[in-house]
Amino acid sequence: MILEGRPTRSIRRTEDGKGAVILDQRKLPWEIKWVELRDVDAAAVAIREMWTRGAPMIGATAAYGYAMALAVDPGDASLAAAYDKLFETRPTAINLRWALDAVRAAVADLPESERAQAAFARADEICDEDAELCRSIGEHGLELFKQLHAKNPDRPLNILTHCNAGWLATVDYGTATAPIYLAHDAGIPVHVWVDETRPRNQGALLTAFELRNHGVPHTVIADNAGGLLMMKGQVDAVVVGTDRVTRNGDVCNKIGTYLKALAAHDNDVPFYVALPYTTFDPNTESGADIPIEERSAEELTRLSGPLANGEIGTVRVTDSPAANPAFDVTPARLVTGYITERGVLDRI
Numbered sequence: 001m002i003l004e005g006r007p008t009r010s011i012r013r014t015e016d017g018k019g020a021v022i023l024d025q026r027k028l029p030w031e032i033k034w035v036e037l038r039d040v041d042a043a044a045v046a047i048r049e050m051w052t053r054g055a056p057m058i059g060a061t062a063a064y065g066y067a068m069a070l071a072v073d074p075g076d077a078s079l080a081a082a083y084d085k086l087f088e089t090r091p092t093a094i095n096l097r098w099a100l101d102a103v104r105a106a107v108a109d110l111p112e113s114e115r116a117q118a119a120f121a122r123a124d125e126i127c128d129e130d131a132e133l134c135r136s137i138g139e140h141g142l143e144l145f146k147q148l149h150a151k152n153p154d155r156p157l158n159i160l161t162h163c164n165a166g167w168l169a170t171v172d173y174g175t176a177t178a179p180i181y182l183a184h185d186a187g188i189p190v191h192v193w194v195d196e197t198r199p200r201n202q203g204a205l206l207t208a209f210e211l212r213n214h215g216v217p218h219t220v221i222a223d224n225a226g227g228l229l230m231m232k233g234q235v236d237a238v239v240v241g242t243d244r245v246t247r248n249g250d251v252c253n254k255i256g257t258y259l260k261a262l263a264a265h266d267n268d269v270p271f272y273v274a275l276p277y278t279t280f281d282p283n284t285e286s287g288a289d290i291p292i293e294e295r296s297a298e299e300l301t302r303l304s305g306p307l308a309n310g311e312i313g314t315v316r317v318t319d320s321p322a323a324n325p326a327f328d329v330t331p332a333r334l335v336t337g338y339i340t341e342r343g344v345l346d347r348i
C-alpha cells in the first residue's frame with residue numbers, strides 16, 4: 001500500500017545507480033530539498049550533520065555510502081577505512097553497525113572487481129527490507145490500535161509520540177508512525193500528541209510535517225506537557241521508535257523518552273516501542289552499555305527557522321554553557337510491549 005500525500009521512499013539510488021538521493025531533513029518542513037550523495041564522505045557528512053537521521057535511515061545511507069567507497073577503491077584497506085569512516089559518524093543507533101556489517105559480509109569474500117556492484121545491491125536490499133519491516137510493524141500495530149480503540153469507541157484514539165520515528169526516519173512507513181498511518185487509512189479515528197522534541201524539534205518539524213501531509217489529526221505539545229495529558233486521561237498509549245534495544249529489553253531513544261515512560265507508568269498508560277529486528281542489539285546486555293551521543297551545545301543554545309521576512313534565521317536561546325545528550329535509556333520494566341514485524345511482544 002502506498003501512502004498518499006508523500007514520497008514512497010525517503011532514500012533511493014541516483015539515476016545512474018552510482019549514488020544515493022535523500023531528503024535534506026534540516027530544511028523540513030520549510031523546504032523539500034532532495035540531495036544527491038556522490039561519495040562516502042558526503043554520506044558520512046549527511047549522517048553526522050543529520051541531513052538524514054533516524055536509525056534505519058542512518059543504516060540505509062551508510063550502506064550506500066559504503067558502496068560508493070568501494071566503487072572508488074574496492075581493496076581491503078578501503079573496505080576497512082570506509083567502514084570506520086561511516087561507523088564513527090554517530091554512535092548510538094545500532095542500525096548503523098548492522099547495515100555496515102551486512103554490506104561488508106556481502107562483499108568481503110568477493111573478487112575486488114565485484115565488490116561495488118554487490119555492495120549497491122545489498123544496500124538496495126536493506127532499503128527494500130526496511131520498507132517491508134516497517135509495513136509489517138504497521139500491520140501488527142494496527143491490530144493493537146483496534147483493541148485500544150475498542151475501549152473507547154466513541155472518541156478518537158489518542159496516541160502520544162516523541163521525536164520522529166516516521167517515514168523520514170526509515171525507508172518508508174516509519175516505525176512508531178506505521179500503525180498510525182495504517183489505522184488512519186483503515187478509518188480508525190486517531191489523534192496524535194506530537195512532542196516537539198527539543199532541542200532539534202524532530203517532532204514539531206518532522207512528525208507534524210508527516211502527519212499534516214497524510215491528513216492525520218495531531219497536536220504539537222511541549223515536551224513537558226505529556227505527563228499532564230496522561231494524568232487527565234487524554235493519552236490512550238505512548239508509541240515511540242528507538243535507536244537500539246538491548247538484550248534485556250532496555251530501550252535507547254531520543255532524549256526525553258524515559259521521562260514519558262515514567263509518566264506513562266505512573267498513570268497506567270501503556271508504553272509501546274516500535275522497532276524492526278535491525279534495531280535490536282543482542283550483543284549489548286543492557287542500556288547502561290549503550291554509547292549516548294553528546295551533540296553540540298549550539299543545538300540547545302540556538303534556534304533556527306524562517307523569520308518574518310521568510311529567510312532562515314537563528315535566535316539565541318541562552319548564552320550560558322549547555323549540555324546536549326541526544327538519547328536516554330528507558331528500562332525494560334517501563335515498556336508495555338514491543339511492536340515488531342513479528343507481532344506485538346511483551347518481551348523482546
Ligand SMILES: CSC[C@H]1O[C@H](OP(=O)(O)O)[C@H](O)[C@@H]1O
Nearest residue numbers: 053054055163165169241253254
Ligand atoms: C525509527 S528511528 C527513530 C529514532 O531516531 C531518532 O534519533 P535522531 O533523530 O537523533 O536520529 C529518534 O531517537 C527516533 O526515535
